[in-house]
Amino acid sequence: MxxxxxxxxxxxxxxxxxxxxxxxxxxxxxxxxxxxxxxxxxxxxxxxxxxxxxxxxxxGSGALLAPQWVPWNERLRPGDLGVGDLLPTEADDDRLTPGYTATGDDADEQMIFEYGLGRARVLSPFGRDLAVRRWHSGEAGPHTPLAHAAPAQCSTCGFFWPLAGTLRLGFGVCANEYAPDDGRVVAADHGCGAHSEATTMPSMVVEPAPPILDDMGYDELETGSVDETGSEPLGHS
The missing domain is CATH 2.20.25 (N-terminal domain of TfIIb)
Known part of the structure; x- marks a missing residue:
């Protein structure tokens, strides 16, 4: 060999x-x-x-090895899914639960709405908690420079549309077309400069400083008078 x-x-x-x-x-x-x-x-x-x-x-010891193989579904990252790509979910995916299963505080509402309407599985409490942690720590959460510089939180903004169910107190959708998060889920304690109540704009007019007048001092200036011939100055004043 x-x-x-x-x-x-x-x-x-x-x-x-x-x-x-x-x-x-x-x-x-x-x-x-x-x-x-x-x-x-x-x-x-x-x-x-x-x-x-x-x-x-x-x-042996110190041998160069290939990286440990990772299944494709564990290598995917947000944004990897392209046009035409399919991402099947496992039958026992912990993030999902049967549509007729009670999932939390809004269980009665879900039982009435979901049963027999075609959705075989809905979000489980585990899947909901994963989404909450992901959204709250992401770019639309409260720990970003954009949120720190905002005049107020999204929860007080008129463009903030709360989600339904148990997530309505913590998350909503931004409906301001001029906001950087328009159409995205944002945390209630997120914020940006497009807040609906940010109506007071800083003035761009610079007021001129008042003139400084000195009534006590004076400067001596040399001036001259010209006689009729236009030749010599006659004196100083």
Whole structure:
């Protein structure tokens, strides 16, 4: 399996079982630094000849390895889903629960509204809590420079449309077309400069400073008078 010059010194052996031993050899291939050749040899019962059972290249200490494989559904990030992409959910997704299951404070309302209307699953309390933490800590939460500089919170803004159910006290949708979060879910304690009550605009007119008048002092100025010939000044005043 190895090309000439790729097998180095013997590194030891491990007893795998009766008449089964694995020998380890240093790998000299520069592409596999830190790896080792593992040659497993065995002898059949009552046989005298030893045969090679398996030969494999194994990583050793300091070997360069590929990153641990992560399933595709765990590699996805918000915004990765493109046009035409489908993201199926697992049958046992913890974020969802059957539509006829009570999910919280508004359970009675959900039981009446959801039962038999086509939605097989609805948001579970676990899925709701995940969304609450995600929204509250994101760009539409209270911990952003935009929210810190806002004149007031979204909960007092006329463009704030509260969500229904148990989330109405904490979240709503921004309906101000000039706001950066128009059409997005925002936390009630978020805020921006497009607040409906931010009607007092700072004046852009700069008032001139009053003139400084000194009635006590004076400056001597040299002036001259010209005689009829226009040649010499006659004196100073």
């Amino acid at each position: 190895a090309r000439p010059g790729e097998v180095g010194r013997h590194l030891g052996f491990d007893g795998e079982g009766d008449r089964l031993v694995t020998h380890h050899f240093e790998c000299l291939d520069r592409a596999y630094t830190g790896w080792r050749w593992a040659i497993t040899v065995t002898r059949a019962s009552r046989a005298k000849a030893v045969t090679v059972s398996e030969t494999v290249l194994l990583p």
